Amino acid sequence: RDAIVAAIELNVFNRHSDRVVMANLAQAVNVLQSVILTEGDKMIKTPTYHVFDLFKTHQNNEAVYCYTQNENMSEGKNAPMISVSASVNEKSMTVTAANCSLTEEAAVECSIFGFKASSVSCRILTNEAHSYNDFDCPDRVSITGHTAVIKDNVLKLNIPPCAVVECVVD
Secondary structure, eight states: OHHHHHHHHHHHHHHTTTTOOOOOOSOOBSSTTOSEEEETTEEEEOHHHHHHHHHGGGTTSEEEOOOOOOOBOSSSOOSBSEEEEEEEOSSOEEEEEEEOOSSOOEEEEEEOOSSOOOOEEEEEEEOOTTOOOOSSOTTSSOEEEEOOEEETTEEEEEEOSSEEEEEEEO
């Protein structure tokens, strides 16, 4: 769940980058929702680390308007199921999305305007909501490749429950 919270916040910062000039992570090591954990000479990357990795492609890009027609989660939560933001540079568009539902897969379609899309590559961070990395299993939650389709400037992908995805559209 920490990864989903991090993704939601980073999407909010991206969508409001005209007002949020800089945001800082207060503590990065050995605290709740830290980026890395250390123990002696050992170090592991947390799910939060991987979310930051998925969002780094937004750096030095220009944020673009991104809207989701979104349903609230059916788990009795009065909150949107999908959190999303997008940015562009001279060559590509980056779309990051989080499926905040702990139980439901999300079928997502993104219509792209003002940018000629020809190919897409995606990476995803997903696992059961209570999964975490520890020193016994440092890669339990890690980034893998993900499949998406781009056709007629519409990006289509399925996002599993409790997942964060980055799609780079060229």
